[in-house]
Structures are given as C-alpha cells and as structure tokens.
Amino acid sequence: MDVFDQAASLINNSEKLVVFTGAGISTESGISDFRSPGGLWEKYDPSEFMFDKFLASEETRKRYWEMNQSLWPTIVEAQPNTAHIAIAELDQMGKLDCVITQNIDGLHQRAGAPDEKVIELHGTTLWVLCLNCAKRYPRQEIHDRVEAGNKAPYCDDCGGILKPATISFGQAMPERETREAENRSAKCDVFLVIGSSLVVYPAAQMPVLAKRGGAKLIILNMTPTPHDDYADLIIREKAGETMVQIMERLKV
Ligand code: NAD
Numbered sequence: 001m002d003v004f005d006q007a008a009s010l011i012n013n014s015e016k017l018v019v020f021t022g023a024g025i026s027t028e029s030g031i032s033d034f035r036s037p038g039g040l041w042e043k044y045d046p047s048e049f050m051f052d053k054f055l056a057s058e059e060t061r062k063r064y065w066e067m068n069q070s071l072w073p074t075i076v077e078a079q080p081n082t083a084h085i086a087i088a089e090l091d092q093m094g095k096l097d098c099v100i101t102q103n104i105d106g107l108h109q110r111a112g113a114p115d116e117k118v119i120e121l122h123g124t125t126l127w128v129l130c131l132n133c134a135k136r137y138p139r140q141e142i143h144d145r146v147e148a149g150n151k152a153p154y155c156d157d158c159g160g161i162l163k164p165a166t167i168s169f170g171q172a173m174p175e176r177e178t179r180e181a182e183n184r185s186a187k188c189d190v191f192l193v194i195g196s197s198l199v200v201y202p203a204a205q206m207p208v209l210a211k212r213g214g215a216k217l218i219i220l221n222m223t224p225t226p227h228d229d230y231a232d233l234i235i236r237e238k239a240g241e242t243m244v245q246i247m248e249r250l251k252v
Pocket of ligand 1: 021022025026031033105122194195196198200220223239
C-alpha cells in the first residue's frame with residue numbers, strides 16, 4: 001500500500017473525521033503562506049503588527065492596513081483548489097465532522113463546505129470589525145475607503161478602531177471557536193492536517209488533543225512539523241495533488 005492508499009483506508013474507516021488546515025492548503029490557490037521561501041514574513045516583520053501595537057499607534061495601523069490592502073486583491077481572485085474541493089466532497093460523502101482552519105481566506109466555504117462545519121480559529125479577512133462596538137463591515141467597502149486615502153479607518157457609528165476580522169499575534173482567540181475546535185479534536189477518530197507548520201499555538205494543540213483522544217493522526221505537509229513523531233501517517237507532498245489521489249481511492 002502506498003501512502004495514498006493508507007490515507008484513504010484510514011478515512012474510509014473513520015466515522016468522525018476532522019480536517020485541520022493551514023496556509024499551506026491555499027498556496028496552490030495563489031495565496032502565499034507565512035514561513036515558506038517567498039512567504040509573507042520575508043516581506044514583513046510580524047512583531048511590528050502585534051495587537052497591542054496596533055491598538056496603541058495610528059502609524060502602526062496605517063502600516064497594517066497598507067500590508068492588508070496589498071493582499072486583498074489576491075484573496076478576491078483566489079479560487080478554491082482541489083484540496084479545498086476534496087474536503088467539501090468528503091462532507092457530501094458523509095465523512096466530515098468539521099474542518100478547523102487557521103486560514104482567513106474563506107476558500108473552504110467557497111469550495112462548498114457548509115458554513116456550520118467550518119471553524120475559523122483565526123477569524124476571516126472577508127469582514128472588518130469595529131473593535132469598540134463590534135459593527136461588521138464588508139471588507140470591500142473598507143478596502144475602497146482606504147484606497148481613497150482614509151489610511152487608518154474608524155467606525156461610522158462610534159468612532160472605534162476598525163480592523164479586519166482576523167486574529168493578530170497577541171490578540172485573544174475567539175472563545176466559541178476555540179472551545180468547539182478543542183471538543184471536536186478530542187472526539188474525532190481521524191485527524192487530518194493539511195498544509196500547516198503546526199507551530200502557531202493554541203491551534204497547534206489540536207492534533208495533540210486528537211491523539212490523546214485516541215484518533216489516528218495524518219499529517220499532509222510539504223515540510224516537517226514538530227508533531228511528526230507521533231503521527232500515524234506523514235505525507236510530504238503538495239496538498240492539492242495528494243487529495244486528488246486520496247479521493248480517487250475513496251470513490252472506488
Ligand atoms: P505556515 O505559513 O506557518 O505554514 C504553512 C505550511 O504549509 C508550511 O509548513 C509549508 O511547508 C506547507 N505548505 C506550503 N504549501 C504547501 C502545499 N502546496 N501542500 C502542502 N503543504 C504546503 O502557516 P500556518 O501553520 O497555517 O500558520 C500561520 C498563520 O498564518 C495562521 O494563523 C494562518 O491564519 C495565517 N495565514 C493564513 C493564510 C490564508 O488564509 N490563506 C495565508 C497566510 C497565513
């Protein structure tokens with residue numbers, strides 16, 4: 001049996017499959033990850049955008065929005081790839097308990113995964129939030145304002161600071177989503193990681209909870225992760241092509 005057969009067999013025997021995704025699942029859709037060569041952290045220094053700095057300084061907010069503005073057209077143009085589509089198909093086959101994602105690009109839902117089965121641990125960049133009154137704005141609306149010269153926008157209703165509805169370093173994790181992800185991870189029987197370096201916590205704790213709960217752990221990632229030692233199956237290949245191989249074996 002090759003690794004694709006082994007993954008298909010584990011998924012086939014699963015009754016509660018949790019898929020956990022990171023930036024690596026979306027690189028084949030044209031969205032860079034953070035840590036690979038050419039990734040975002042080669043262009044920007046993450047420490048510059050810690051949440052406390054964002055709150056404290058309008059200059060930092062202007063820089064943050066400038067970075068975000070440059071990424072938005074890529075997000076708008078990106079299409080779900082075969083890995084996102086495979087996960088939606090796993091749901092149609094009745095296999096998927098949920099997908100826990102660190103991604104903020106909305107590609108799982110656009111591929112057809114139902115909203116209620118996608119747990120966005122780090123928020124979404126498709127919306128902008130007022131940090132004071134929690135009013136939500138469609139991202140494009142605020143993008144246009146910033147492009148028009150409003151370089152660090154404020155809320156129309158209360159004057160609060162606006163920020164994309166994503167979780168920055170140093171910002172509190174969303175409570176409901178984190179609890180839900182922890183519960184689902186602890187109760188699944190197969191936990192499939194796709195495209196995550198598994199170094200960002202508390203997200204990277206999820207495979208640990210799954211293993212403790214008795215699940216089989218599959219890690220599909222191009223590079224090694226700190227959790228490889230206790231994985232049941234490691235596939236160091238590209239996510240999109242690999243998921244096609246696995247799905248072919250599941251459908252026969
Ligand atoms: P990461 O950048 O730390 O790691 C991505 C991993 O994916 C790397 O280990 C890399 O080897 C692997 N990879 C890259 N392309 C791959 C492919 N085609 N197939 C298989 N593996 C591939 O990303 P992370 O661990 O997800 O976490 C960093 C944070 O970055 C997260 O909080 C996430 O929200 C955020 N992020 C999100 C997006 C997005 O929404 N698309 C993009 C960049 C960063």
